[in-house]
Amino acid sequence: MSDATITVDRGCPSGLSPAESSNNGDVSAFVSERGDKRVLNLAVRGAKCAGCLSKIESALTALPGVVSARLNLSNGRLAVTWTGELNPNVVVSTVSALGYGVSPFDNDQSQRQAENEERSLLIAMGVAAFAAANVMLLSISIWAGHGEMGEQTRRVMHAISGAIAIPTALFSGRVFFASAWKVLRSGHANMDVPISLAITLALGISVVETIRGGEHAYFDASVMLIFFLLIGRFLDARLRRRTHAAAHQLAALQAQSATRLQPDGAAKSVRAGEIASGDTLLVAPGERLLVDMEIIDGESEADESLVSGESLPRMAVPGVKLYAGTVNLTQSLRGRALAAADDSLLSEISRMLEAGEQRRSAYRRIADKAVSLYVPLVHTTAALTFIGWMLAGAGIREALMIAVSTLIITCPCALALAAPVVQVVASERLFSKGIYLKSGDALERIAECDHVVFDKTGTLTVGEPVLVDKDAASPSLERAARLARASRHPLSRALVKAAGPGRVAPHVKEHAGLGLTAELDGIECRLGSAEWVGKEIPAMSSRLQLWYAEGDDAPILFEFEDALRSGALQIAEALRRRGASIEILSGDREDAVRAVADKLGVSEWRAGARPSDKVERLEALRAEGRKVLMVGDGLNDAGSLSLAHASLAPGGAMDVSQSASDAVYTGGGLEAIVSMIDAARGARSRMLQNFSLAAGYNLIAVPVAVAGFATPLVAAIAMSASSVIVTLNALRPSARGS
Amino acid sequence: MEMLAFLIPIALFLGLIGLVAFIWAAKTGQFDDPEGDAARILIDDDHPLP
Numbered sequence: 001m002s003d004a005t006i007t008v009d010r011g012c013p014s015g016l017s018p019a020e021s022s023n024n025g026d027v028s029a030f031v032s033e034r035g036d037k038r039v040l041n042l043a044v045r046g047a048k049c050a051g052c053l054s055k056i057e058s059a060l061t062a063l064p065g066v067v068s069a070r071l072n073l074s075n076g077r078l079a080v081t082w083t084g085e086l087n088p089n090v091v092v093s094t095v096s097a098l099g100y101g102v103s104p105f106d107n108d109q110s111q112r113q114a115e116n117e118e119r120s121l122l123i124a125m126g127v128a129a130f131a132a133a134n135v136m137l138l139s140i141s142i143w144a145g146h147g148e149m150g151e152q153t154r155r156v157m158h159a160i161s162g163a164i165a166i167p168t169a170l171f172s173g174r175v176f177f178a179s180a181w182k183v184l185r186s187g188h189a190n191m192d193v194p195i196s197l198a199i200t201l202a203l204g205i206s207v208v209e210t211i212r213g214g215e216h217a218y219f220d221a222s223v224m225l226i227f228f229l230l231i232g233r234f235l236d237a238r239l240r241r242r243t244h245a246a247a248h249q250l251a252a253l254q255a256q257s258a259t260r261l262q263p264d265g266a267a268k269s270v271r272a273g274e275i276a277s278g279d280t281l282l283v284a285p286g287e288r289l290l291v292d293m294e295i296i297d298g299e300s301e302a303d304e305s306l307v308s309g310e311s312l313p314r315m316a317v318p319g320v321k322l323y324a325g326t327v328n329l330t331q332s333l334r335g336r337a338l339a340a341a342d343d344s345l346l347s348e349i350s351r352m353l354e355a356g357e358q359r360r361s362a363y364r365r366i367a368d369k370a371v372s373l374y375v376p377l378v379h380t381t382a383a384l385t386f387i388g389w390m391l392a393g394a395g396i397r398e399a400l401m402i403a404v405s406t407l408i409i410t411c412p413c414a415l416a417l418a419a420p421v422v423q424v425v426a427s428e429r430l431f432s433k434g435i436y437l438k439s440g441d442a443l444e445r446i447a448e449c450d451h452v453v454f455d456k457t458g459t460l461t462v463g464e465p466v467l468v469d470k471d472a473a474s475p476s477l478e479r480a481a482r483l484a485r486a487s488r489h490p491l492s493r494a495l496v497k498a499a500g501p502g503r504v505a506p507h508v509k510e511h512a513g514l515g516l517t518a519e520l521d522g523i524e525c526r527l528g529s530a531e532w533v534g535k536e537i538p539a540m541s542s543r544l545q546l547w548y549a550e551g552d553d554a555p556i557l558f559e560f561e562d563a564l565r566s567g568a569l570q571i572a573e574a575l576r577r578r579g580a581s582i583e584i585l586s587g588d589r590e591d592a593v594r595a596v597a598d599k600l601g602v603s604e605w606r607a608g609a610r611p612s613d614k615v616e617r618l619e620a621l622r623a624e625g626r627k628v629l630m631v632g633d634g635l636n637d638a639g640s641l642s643l644a645h646a647s648l649a650p651g652g653a654m655d656v657s658q659s660a661s662d663a664v665y666t667g668g669g670l671e672a673i674v675s676m677i678d679a680a681r682g683a684r685s686r687m688l689q690n691f692s693l694a695a696g697y698n699l700i701a702v703p704v705a706v707a708g709f710a711t712p713l714v715a716a717i718a719m720s721a722s723s724v725i726v727t728l729n730a731l732r733p734s735a736r737g738s
Numbered sequence: 739m740e741m742l743a744f745l746i747p748i749a750l751f752l753g754l755i756g757l758v759a760f761i762w763a764a765k766t767g768q769f770d771d772p773e774g775d776a777a778r779i780l781i782d783d784d785h786p787l788p
Contacts, residue, residue: 050777073774122764130757134750153742160746 010099013051019099026269029257030104031088037067040088042078045101047071052100059094066091077105104257114241121234124172128227131168132220135161136716139220143713151213158210158217165219166203172226173199175233191371191412194378195229198222198407205404216401221408221715228723232416235424239440242427258290259283261334279337283328286488293335295320299512300331303490305457307635308587312544313490315512325635329488330512352615353660356642365441366684367419370691374412382407385706398708406705409715410698414722418690421730426683434651434666435676442662444687445646446680448627452575452673453618453640455632456586456596459650460568460670463633464490465544465560467498476556480548483508483516483527491546492516492527494560515547523551530555562592564599571670572600578677580629585614587636614640631673633657648673690726697722 011019031040047056053071056078060069065084071077080091095102138161142154149157176199180192199222206217257269261280272290275281281293285300295318302316307323316322316333385406389399423440430437437443454460481499484492486508505518505525515528526533526549533549549555572582584605586593593607606617618640621628630637630644633653641647642660649657651666658664665672701718704710710718763769 050780053774053777054781071774072771073777074771119764122769123761126757126760126764130753134753137749138746156742160750164750 010097011046012048012099013055014049016048019046026089026257026259027092027104028088029269029271029274037081037083038086038088040080040091041105042080042092042095042102043105044071044076044078044095047073047076047100055098056095056100059098060091063090063094078102111241114237118234118237118241121175121230121237124175125227125230125234127168128172128223128230131164131172132223132227135164135220135223139712139716146215154215155210155213158206158219161217161219162203162207162210165206165223168223169199169203169226172230176226176229189375190368191375191416194375194407195225195411198404198411199225201404202408205401216712218404218408218712218715221712221719224716224719225408225411225413228413228719229416231723232413232420235417236420236440239420239424239427242431275337277337281335281337283333283335285328285330285332287328289322289324289326289328291324292338293322294338295322295333295335297334298331300333301329301489301512303327303329305463305634310457310588312589323635329490330510352611352639353642353656356639356644356660363441363445365419366444366687366691367415370415370418371412374415378407378410378412381410381702381706388706389708402705402708402710405710405712405715406702409701409705409710409718411719412694413719414694414697414726415691417723417726418694418730419687421727422683422686422690425730426679426686430663430676430679433672433675435672436664436666438662438664442646443680443683445627445662446629446676447684449629449646449677450580451583451621451626452580452629452631453583453585453621453644455630455634455637456584456593457562457588458633458652459565459631460584460596460600461562461564463562463652465494466563467494468559468561476548476550477558478502479520479525479550480527480546480556480558482520483518483525483548486510486518487516491544491558491560495546495558520550525550561595564596565670567670569600571674572602574674575677578674580677585609585617585640587634609636611636611639615643618643629677630661632661648676686730686732690729693726693729694722697725 027040031038033039044056047053053073056071057069060066060080063082063086065086066080066082069078069080072079078095082091092102092104138157142149142157145154173196176192176195179190180196183190184193202218202222202225206219206222208214209217257271258275259267259282260270260275261282262268267282275291280296281291283289283293295316297318298316299318300316301313302322303313304310304323304326307325313329316328321338322335382403386399386403389402390396394402420440423443426443427437427440457463477495477499481496482503482505484495484499485502485504487493487510505520508516508518510516511528511532515526515532517524517526519525526547528547530545530547533547533555544560546558546560547555548558575582582600582602582604584593584597584600584602586605586607587609588607590607593605597603597605606613609617614637618628618630622643622645627645630641630647631649632641632647633650635656637649638656638660641649641657647661647663649661649664651664653661653664663676665676697718701710701722704714704718768775
């Protein structure tokens with residue numbers, strides 16, 4: 001394929017997805033060796049169509065030594081295998097140059113386990129479907145030949161049905177038997193107990209009936225039951241795996257490598273997991289710290305906005321502790337890793353995460369609540385039916401037959417399908433909008449929320465400063481920008497963004513914590529803080545300031561502000577319309593938070609909140625009985641994200657925050673929050689509808705069965721009809737168009 | 739009615755072939771990347787004889 005032409009345009013050739021850029025460090029730490037082959041797994045963003053597939057695969061196979069490159073379009077994973085001395089960074093830059101976002105991907109164990117579970121459920125379902133179809137065909141012949149068919153023929157047909165149904169029940173039904181046995185041993189009951197009981201009783205009675213040449217056998221009912229229930233199980237497993245994979249992939253997008261200085265002085269690229277406490281790490285300007293670290297050499301500025309919510313950078317000098325998630329801004333730093341240190345912020349947060357996890361696992365899903373009502377009801381009805389018919393003078397055999405048909409007809413096919421189908425449909429729709437759900441019950445919890453707590457920096461606001469009064473500053477803006485272009489400081493970048501592209505001043509010197517100097521046309525120019533340009537500090541302003549001076553001229557002031565994200569105002573309005581109150585909890589300065597709160601019309605807000613303060617506030621809200629939806633991106637939000645009733649994180653959040661939250665939305669728009677809530681509420685009402693449909697079905701079917709009119713034909717029709725109705729209701733498009 | 743003695747086993751055998759094919763397909767990962775497989779058929783990677 002080396003002669004394939006590679007188009008010059010970047011990104012998806014069909015225009016389905018815009019070109020993305022990726023900013024990666026050294027990926028050689030992610031290469032694994034298999035024999036003489038080397039394998040690199042990458043996560044690719046923006047690949048949508050056949051054009052992308054061939055573009056990426058042909059470009060990679062054209063590289064020297066590449067044996068195979070295969071992109072999985074469903075999950076965006078690219079596996080590249082090569083032999084020889086090809087630099088893995090060349091692979092990454094090749095894909096990146098084609099206009100796709102790319103980052104190393106770590107294949108983990110739990111992922112593979114989930115895949116295997118899904119696959120074995122799929123096979124069990126296929127076997128059950130085969131058996132159900134064949135047994136059903138035989139049963140229809142028996143029903144059609146009722147009254148005409150000889151006893152011998154009928155017995156043979158029943159025997160063949162049994163020969164198909166019993167192995168199927170053993171193979172496909174083991175999912176339910178195993179789970180029922182497990183809960184029975186621990187003295188509880190779940191949905192699988194009546195299922196297993198019904199399957200076993202139905203099979204047992206059918207075998208007895210076949211032997212004595214009876215008219216009715218329930219082999220068809222038992223395999224159909226297994227088939228319909230497995231559909232629900234399979235959908236549930238698929239949803240869990242997909243959401244898990246999506247969340248994992250988002251985290252993998254941030255999997256980066258750090259540079260470790262070996263004892264002999266050589267620099268080596270390592271994965272975050274390989275860093276041990278006490279390692280010496282080198283952090284280049286613009287790089288993000290992966291672990292907590294104490295600076296031992298170098299002087300720079302650090303952007304801690306993801307850690308504390310503080311939007312102004314802080315000085316990093318030897319002795320200062322920096323937390324994971326901090327971005328080093330100006331000069332390269334050398335530091336000692338504190339990964340294992342107990343007093344680190346990360347360990348405090350992981351303690352909070354554990355507490356939150358425990359809280360959340362106590363949540364009972366709607367389906368579980370339905371089951372706990374349903375199981376005793378079904379068993380009591382079946383038992384009463386048996387006793388009733390015995391008292392009415394029917395024989396043991398007849399009473400047992402009727403009790404079993406009651407058990408089969410009430411068996412929770414529709415109930416088992418009610419929640420998973422709705423959740424799969426809703427999460428698939430959200431998925432197409434760039435919202436990744438972690439689990440099905442997240443939808444249920446989000447639907448219940450009535451109070452939304454926002455973090456400010458990075459969530460409500462863009463998280464980076466923007467020049468406020470562009471026109472007033474314009475004459476000097478371009479000249480100041482020439483200095484600023486040489487710096488990675490957030491204020492310099494904001495200045496450059498406002499000025500647009502242009503030249504860079506020669507020999508710009510950066511003084512950490514102070515500012516920049518350079519000579520423009522023979523005049524010394526300074527850009528930086530008030531002290532740096534030699535100005536008395538003026539009256540305090542809530543805005544971030546940058547001063548620019550040329551020689552001895554009066555300095556010029558540029559003011560910056562952390563701008564609101566697009567749509568933030570509409571979102572606040574939309575949330576209020578949906579009956580949710582809003583609150584802001586931020587770690588940033590008071591005046592910055594007040595400005596945002598005023599703009600959004602939010603009266604409840606708090607500034608300077610530490611992670612523990614946020615957790616406390618959430619505990620207080622919980623004590624008041626409020627169901628809180630927390631939206632946040634920072635490391636300092638992780639604890640409260642896991643503690644909230646439900647939580648959301650933007651795609652750019654720290655991976656700790658993403659894994660602590662129930663859903664992750666990509667793209668800058670806050671609209672995702674509203675569509676999430678709408679989808680969750682829609683799904684909830686759809687689930688309740690399904691449960692009522694299932695209950696309604698039982699109201700009709702149970703009296704029929706108890707009265708003894710439930711022949712196998714009636715049972716089969718009733719059971720399939722209820723399952724199909726529930727599924728169709730879940731697939732029905734919703735009125736809101738979500 | 740003797741016909742059934744042939745027809746039923748034949749029907750079951752044919753169904754079984756389908757089932758075995760399905761299990762083979764599932765085990766070899768043919769359902770792992772439905773989107774990619776749908777797109778791959780459009781890729782023009784054949785080389786005409788010179």
